[in-house]
Amino acid sequence: MSKTLDHVIVSKIVRFAYLIEGSLQYRKVKDFTYDLLENDRYRYKRWFDFFMIFIILSSVLILVIGVKKPVPQWLDDYDLYFVTTIFIVEYLVRMWVYSDMHKIVIRASEESRYLHHPLSLYKLVGMIARDKWHYIISPSAIIDLVAILPSYRQIRILRILVLFRAFKMLRYARSLSGFLFILKSKKFELITLLTLTAFFVFIAGIMLYVFEGDGDNPNILNLFDAFYWALVTISTVGYGDISPVTPEGRVVSMLIIMTGVGLIAFMTSIIVSSFSERLIELREDRVVQEVGKKSHIIVICGFGIMGRKVAQGLLAEGRELIVLERDEEIAQKAHSSGYRSICADASQSSIFEQIGIEERISHVLCLTSDDEQNAFIAINVKSLNPDVTVTVRCSDKEIADKLRYAGIDQVIIPEEITALMGVVHAGEPVAFEALRSIIAYKGESHIDEVQVEPGSVLEYKRIEALKTKTFRLIILGIVRLNEEGEKDFLFNPDDETELLAGDDLVVMGHPAAIAHFKREVE
Amino acid sequence: MMYTEENKKEVILFGYGKFGRHMYHHLSQGGHHVKLATMVESNYEEASADRIKDIKRFNPKHNDSIRMLGINPAKHLLYCAMEHTSNNLFLVLSLRELYHDAMIVAISNSEENTRKLKYAGADTVIDIYEASAQHLVTNLTKPAVAEAISTIFFEKNNLKIAEILLESDTLLEGKHAAEIDFYGRGLILVAVIDREMGDELIYLSRGVDHKFDAGDTLVLAGKADDILSFKMELAGV
Known part of the structure; x- marks a missing residue:
């Protein structure tokens, strides 16, 4: 060219x-x-x-x-x-x-x-x-x-x-490839076992051929027959089409049968131990694959008391969640309790990338009992995708300030929330009980929100027209975005107040009444 | 949340660990007079470094040491916020034995300890993780509800939730809830405790048109001014 x-x-x-x-x-x-x-x-x-x-x-x-x-x-x-x-x-x-x-x-x-x-x-x-x-x-x-x-x-x-x-x-078929992977991870042990088996087959085959191949045994015509008999015997299958006829041949048989039992037990233990070692990993791979079809996943890092309670609450609300826990035993406990859990270090990026930090995760909750660990996880997540909402638990206001400065969306201090509840109790003990029962959904009255979607029947409707009194519902207020994009809570709005798209109506009442009202407006 | 003078209580707070410290500061900021009692020397020093003056050392195992704190059950609210559950439990037990009528509030860190503290004699137990977990879940699943709760109950603004004990001969006595225009007064009636029916909260959303009697306790939400006006109206001022 x-x-x-x-x-x-x-x-x-x-x-x-x-x-x-x-x-x-x-x-x-x-x-x-x-x-x-x-x-x-x-x-x-x-x-x-x-x-x-x-x-x-x-x-x-x-x-x-x-x-x-x-x-x-x-x-x-x-x-x-x-x-x-x-x-x-x-x-x-x-x-x-x-x-x-x-x-x-x-x-x-x-x-x-x-x-x-x-x-x-x-x-x-x-x-x-x-x-x-x-x-x-x-x-x-x-x-x-x-x-x-x-x-x-x-x-x-x-x-x-x-x-x-x-x-x-x-x-x-992922299960098949998983099995193959397990065998691959025990390659050395399996090759050793195979070599050992081949060695015994070779020795036993030769011995039987020497003892019975000269015409004593009509079924052993050549060396291949002897090797075939050795393999069938050592595997404990024993078809019976070829069997030794001389005392020497039977001694060889006895030895090879005992060796075969040992080899089979050895192989079984290798595969079983490999399975148990890899079982957790396979289950976690399955967790990642399962959530691969979902979106708006909430990731809970840490399954201590706080993590467990949050997981319970979110699951009851029908949210998709994954628990990440460093401790294998606790991760297993989370799995046994019915949560999707993975034993992983959440301060490393790989696990979030595996789950799909770019497209699938909407919230990450850092709820371990260690402030530094929580900060580490939070910054790891934010550096991977700043759009994911991150909530961090911490024990100190100074740490909370630092985390907010680092761009963490929400910081909660359990001790502070408890203290605030303690203050409510000190001032109004009955009101405190009412509050506790309402927010924990334990009493007969629940509190819920109804979103005003653009074009919905609620848009531009006046409060009076909602006829909430018919359902014995109390309108506590409206959460509305102000011009700065911040949330304002309009308490006890008057009858003339008009609902706008994007508003959230906060109502209180019997759960059945709330459900009925929601159906009506939808 | 704003407080009128009448609902500011005297609180004796036991413990100045991570729970006690937060509790002390929020109660003080809420306008309550707080007396601090600590068992641990280092907490005593820390509290002194934080310029807390009304502070005493005590030993929960010695009744005399507790008596020395000058507790008056009619006047004081007792908050047990010691770091270790075992200490807190023993303290609740001692306080209940010494002061049968005292209002005892204890901090717990698990459902199991809540049960034990209640059995030991605490009137109210606040589970630190239960409250926080609930707050977090509401924030994620019902952000508008979380905003409303936070505004009404926890933030420092004009809104408050208040309870009113109905005296005899007020304008409410003998009337049904539907007859009273709470809405026109800028108020929301959240629940009622009916004296005749025990201590259980009755939510009006249940469908019962409750008849008010003297001794009932009303739980109302509204602006501080509106609540004050209503109280004055009830008092006939």
Whole structure:
């Protein structure tokens, strides 16, 4: 290829790469595709996974049906054309989303400009190929590729590769991949066990062959038979198709049976211990996946007395919440009490990123009993996303001032709230009891709020027209934003007061009356 | 919340730890006269450093030491806010034994301790975490309600919640709640304690048109001036 042509093609590729880089549409499409294939928290991925599992199972089923009788033509066509096309497209799309080719091109072009070294087409293609090669040789991509091959029907042996389609399910069924992960974490122990088993099979097989392979045992014709017998015996399966006939052979049998029992127990203990070690982690992964479909999540950091009470209250109000607790035992207790809990250090960013600090979390409540820890968590959250509302518990006014200065939305001092209630009690003990019973929703009278939405029946309505006396409801007041954007509480508004969109009507009354009033205005 | 002279009480506060300190400052700011009693030497020193003058040392295990504080059950409210629940519990027990008619308020840090403190003789127990958790939950789930509660009960403004004990021969006696125009007086009648029916609060939202008698206690919310005017009206001034 002439240098001029090479240069022309490269410059066209570079120009195209910049075009893609600037295209919002392209980015959107690629992000959507990535989320669909790889992002476990993406709500539609679940449906895609179901679809792929269906495709895989139907393909395996067709293979099984085809063993005894010929499958109908339409099923064969479905398997050959539809399933295979889906797999090919999926393979190529996964390769596409694996990395950004245009970014490689742009980087190479900028480097060449900086170094005053012309960029050759050969080098460019090589860079892209190297990048994609990493994907091609990854285990999951190899399984994907092998799963496409059975569609080539001329070579019958390839049909057994349909089983690789079953392996593909590991991608889509999270429990299966979790199991595989557990086995992977015990790789060393399992390899040791396998080596040991192979060693015993080898020794026992040789011994039996030496003792009975000379014609004493008609079932042992060659070394393979001896190894087969050793494996079946050591695994404690014992089909009985081959059994030793000489006393020496039986001694070998006795030894290998005892070894087999030990090996099986060893393997069971490895898998069980691995499961128990990873079970909490798997459950927490599931918690993250579950909340991946939700929004406006409240995160409670710390599950002490305060955290537990807040969690109870929020759950009773039907709010979505997650408890983060550093202590494994307490996190487990939270889980046993029915809360979504994760054992994690909330002062680290990773757990918030996992849950989705950008799009899913609306509030974070820092409720541990340690002021410094709470401040640490709060600042961590605010630095990750300043739009998330953060409430911090602390024990001192000076610390509260510092936290407010740092931009924390709300600081509560339990001792102060208790003191304020104590003041109310000192002045008006009966009123104190009334207040306590109303705000704790323990008495016959509840306090609630009704929002005036734009265009709702309440907008521009006068208080008199609400006829709240019919429901025996008391209008305590209206919370309205003033011109500075701050909340004003208009106590006991007169009959002529007109409700505006954005107002919150605070009413007091019997719970059934409040519910009825809310239904009426909705 | 604003206070008129009549509802300022004399409080004897036991403890100047993290609970007691907050309690002392808010009660003082609320206009109550607070006498401080501490068991721990370091708390005594801290209180002295905070320029608190009316302060005494005491030992909750010795009745004489408690008697020396000069408690008058008819005049004093007793607030037990000691740091350790065991100390607080023993104090409540001692106070109840010594002063059967005293009004004892205790601070607790769990439901379990609330139960124990009540059993020991506390009239009212404020659970520090219950109150704060409720406040937080209301703030998150019903922000307008939280705003209303905070404005009426806790903030220093013209609004207040007050209780009025009905004397005999007032204009309310023998009348039903529906007959009285509280709204026209700028007031909201939140609840009533009917003397004849015991100490239970009756919320008018329940549907009962309550008949007022002497001895009833009315819980009203309103502006301080309106409440004062109503009290004067009841007194026939």
